[in-house]
């Protein structure tokens with residue numbers, strides 16, 4: 246990556262995508278999504294923090310911000326002209342759009358993951374998974390791109406099209422400029438982010454946590470998937486997990502628009518993502534509502550999790 250002030254360092258998102266020989270319609274799609282984030286930022290800063298009076302596919306109360314962010318995303322995706330179908334955490338079915346001239350893409354997204362954290366002023370994010378064609382139930386390994394936007398003290402965008410993982414920061418003109426290129430995650434150490442209720446952990450997960458603590462891992466957990474994963478990537482080490490729980494064998498996190506995109510990014514940074522037995526990216530989605538346990542981050546830490554889970 247170039248030094249601050251060099252032309253490389255001032256590379257904006259569109260130029261970086263073009264320099265990476267990304268297909269034209271995909272460049273346009275990713276840039277449209279980056280544009281949508283500007284309106285989501287505005288809704289976070291000034292929007293209504295109340296409930297929308299509706300619930301999502303999982304029976305969870307939707308916040309006004311969830312619905313507003315979803316509308317912002319859907320409008321952009323529909324008007325792009327290159328999207329054939331979308332699914333969102335906030336909609337209970339796949340929505341089809343007109344894709345005029347191909348190649349067409351399908352997008353699964355969580356418009357405002359962790360939205361319940363906005364009213365306590367913690368970081369939240371948008372998570373996006375992109376497939377080629379109109380089939381959203383493809384394995385995560387077949388994604389053509391994955392990205393997230395993190396609305397924290399700084400607004401950053403992290404993407405991969407399978408050729409490295411790269412971070413951009415939003416400047417005072419609300420443009421995304423390159424800040425880190427080819428981000429990598431080491432094979433162990435640092436922090437661990439244990440999701441879910443500890444008293445519902447199975448014996449294997451409980452032993453795994455004790456082994457992490459004995460090896461000196463420090464607990465860092467915000468309750469927001471995007472900042473928690475971003476911390477692993479930017480520190481270059483650590484592990485996040487939201488495991489299978491007693492009474493909740495599939496855990497909580499959603500395959501299409503939380504686990505697949507983050508697993509794609511972490512694997513392309515040299516890490517790993519597993520459901521405790523096999524790579525997340527190799528799991529055939531059974532439906533848009535599919536959830537899965539997840540252990541994601543440094544490859545050695547994920548491999549250790551699989552050892553404890555397989556022995557339980």
Ligand code: AFP
Pocket residue numbers: 305357358359360361362440441442468469470471487497498
């Ligand atoms: P919401 O998007 O419904 O706020 O959930 C956020 C999330 O799916 C993910 O961002 C966190 O990792 C996880 O929930 C936290 O869940 P717990 O509150 O059960 O730890």
